[in-house]
Amino acid sequence: MNKIFLLILIPLFLLSSEVQFTKWQSGESFLNFLDRHALPQKIYYNLDKSDQTITEEIYAGVNIQILRDSNQTITQVLIPISEELQLHIYKDKNKYKLKSTPIIYDKKDEAFTVTIENSPYYDIVKATGSKKLAHQFVNAFKNSLNFRRDLRKGDRLVMVYEQKYRFGRTFSMPVLKVAMIEMRKKKHYIYLNGDNRYYDEKGIEAEGFMLNRPVKNARVSSGFTLRRYHPILKKYRAHLGVDYAARPGTPIMAAGSGRVIFAGYTRGYGKLTKIQHSDGYMTLYAHQRAFRRGIRRGKHVKKGQTIGYVGSTGLSTGPHLHFGLYKNGHARNPARVIRITTNKLKGKKLKAFKLLKEEYNKTVELHLRAASKAPVQEVFDTVYYLNIKIPHSQKEDANESI
């Protein structure tokens, strides 16, 4: 249905509209935005609780598009809220409406082989043009190998990953599937398993950025999704965090050590704390009944330290903790980095992993033999929806790598 809609609208835009590409301003709320553009506040107040809350997820610097007709009246606005979903404000018979619309993309599995000349990071960037790929590869082995000590010129690496495409260009973070690097004739691997976590060749979880559960013994009542179709409401929505159902007053613990960058109230998330961690990671704790005494902006907290108490403040449907994880401003699935007690695969899970590993190894061998070249990437993170006026392709920004 959405595809048809897209096809009908594009020619209309081309005839009479003017598109403005702009960025979401730092500290701007959705209501401020409507005000500033003389759009009715009803657009916001007509939304349900969940959609009102999601407007708080629009992050500073994200590229938005405003379309105007020949009278300079705004006819449409497109605001991405995740890599897969955007808010679409449009005029329908003189009334403004808002709808969540999927960001349509294709996925491709890609791979490349690189022979080491300088360092894995430098050589991958040179071969692919992508800092994101280089960052992912190096990160995968960060805690298990010492490239500087053990790597020699002429050693080879293979990376197999999934890449999202829009209008034939890449966008978003590639997903690493297998990374292999030879060092002193020995091959070292990291694999993405069916459980969405990374393991080495023995089935031991690769330690990366790891978080503790923010609430003890709590049930996950709603998982993370960049985009999900709600069959009853007949609309798309995103849930950029994990909900833990818990009794009011249950202590909330910092999932990792870091610095409090926000402790205050927002309309959607109620009493809200944000903690900045290392490597560009940030965690968010929403709907709290109360902050722990002394938790304020600038305060350093340790992993496991109580920072507040479960509640139902803001636009919440019942007592729970909404827990979010962000890397450089982009929402990530916290479930992928929350420490689980067993980080070594056993029994049936190990068996399934071994089968997967065999397949992956065959793929790696094929690419090694073929010395596969990477498609040189043209970065395309700016236009999310309409293929009208494509701005010049932008050089990748290290800060954008997510």
Ligand SMILES: [Zn+2]
């Ligand atoms: Zn939630």
